[in-house]
Amino acid sequence: MPSDAPTALLRPSAGAVGVATFTVLPLFLVGALGIQLSADIGVPVSALGIASAAFFGSGALASYFAGRVATAYGVRTTMRASLVLVIMVLLFLAVGVHSLAGLVVILALGGMGNALAQPSVNLYLAERIDRHRQGTAYGIKQSAIPVAGMLAGLAVPIIGLTVGWRWAFALFALPAVLLAIYTPNARLAVRSTQAAAPALRLPRKALMVISTGSGLGMAAGSSLSIFLVPGAVVAGWSPGQAGVVFAGASIVGVSGRLLSGVLADRRDEKHLQAIALMLVAGAIGFLALALSHQWLYVVGASIAFGFGWGWTGLLIHAVVQLSPADPAASTGLVQVGTSSGAVIGPLIFGFIVEHFSYRVAWGAAGLELLLGSAILLVAAALTRSTLSPTLASTR
Structure with a gap:
């Protein structure tokens, strides 16, 4: 490994985190500031699930094509x-949201931006990071999501409960402008260590x-990002403490x-x-959330995240x-x-919260994780049987 290996890893990874953080930040801000936002526009907090669905729904429609666009036009342009x-x-979101319909439309646009960013950043790291360091690189890149959650959570007591929730969206737009101007474009990695790898493509x-x-795992995780703060209030924390x-x-x-990336x-x-x-x-963490005890809720939230x-x-x-x-294209399809x-x-x-309780909803999310775990074990067996003949032919 060359002497500048840490720089070769951290520089492109930092750029990836920046892009990935800001493209998912609007959703996290809506979740963290949901109590203030919903009271202002006159909708129940449970309705924020619809806004989240709009964000990821437009992303689901655009994801596969976004991978093709990133390959065709280059990562810097698409980022x-x-x-x-x-x-x-x-x-x-700072100036134009006054109804649930407006929130849904705007977050749908945000979902398209996030869908375009994700395969672009994935390809960016695949091109610029040696394959033996890519686990760490993708771990750093995906840290953008909890970083966005941390920023959104801190925005509640610092901005949302002081000058107002709309200011949070306006203020976070400023660093996004700077990042757009100075979009990262690190040099391509030396491919010698990757040349011997067979050109495999999963079916x-x-x-x-x-x-x-x-x-299924993401179904539980996205619910966590939207409902953790209002759920914490139900468990006994104040809105500021919940943030x-x-x-x-x-x-x-x-x-x-x-x-997980380093390992x-x-x-x-x-x-x-x-x-x-x-x-x-993670399902154990969701079980702790379902018990709805104040301090156990904190432990459960940490395990779940x-x-x-x-x-x-x-x-x-x-x-x-x-x-x-x-x-x-492969990560875009996934x-x-x-x-x-x-x-x-x-x-x-949101439906379960509206008709039953947060306890039942957290329990259902935990079951989603368990089912997703079982399916991924099936996927592991399938990929092993699919790739074994190809790998054998290259030896």
Whole structure:
């Protein structure tokens, strides 16, 4: 490994985190500021599940094509386009949202920006990071999601409860503008260490099974991002304290994603099995949330973020490693499933909260993780049987 290896890893990874953070930030801000926002526009908090569904629904529709666009037009162009979309969304949320319908339309636009960013950033890292460091790189990149959660959680007591929730969206638009101007474009990685790897591409069937299992995991995770703060208020915390709980759990989520990426670089396989185990551990966190005890809620939120939603970077790494011949399109296809899960999950969660309780909703989300874990174990067996003949032929 060359002496500048840390710089070669951190510089492109930092740029990836920046782009990925801001393209998902509007959704997290809506979730964290949901109590103030819903009171202002006159809708129940449970209706925010519809807005989340719009974000991920438009993303699901755009994800597969976004991978093709990233490959065709280059990562820098598509990352910049995604940032322009998110800047528009943040500004519209700051000044133009006065109804649930308006919120849904604007977040749908934000979902398209996020869908464009994700395969672009995945391809960016695949091109610029040595394959033996990509687990760490994708772990750093996927830390953008809990980082966005941390920023959104801190925005509640610092901005939302002082000058107003609309100011949070306006203020976060400013660094997004700077990032769009200075979109990262690190040099391409030296490919000598990757040249010997066979040009594998997972078949569509295997990708769809992975997409289904990860989609169930994302159904629970996206519900966590939208309903953790109002759920904390129901458990006995004040709105400001609930925002801090969100921020603290997000920090644990960052640690989980980084650790899973670092550990992935120390092994060459069984990434899908590792994700399945993380989903089982995350289900324990959701069970703790379902008990609705104040301090146990904090513990459950940390476990749920760290394990139940700490696997997304490892998922991307697994797909890129299993399908290196076409990483953008393959991760884009898997993102169709994760985005679809993120649509359905909050809708189901909101429905259960409206008609039953948060306790029942958290329990149902935990069951989604367990089912997703089982399907990913099936996907691991399927990919092993699919790729074994190809790998054998290259030896």
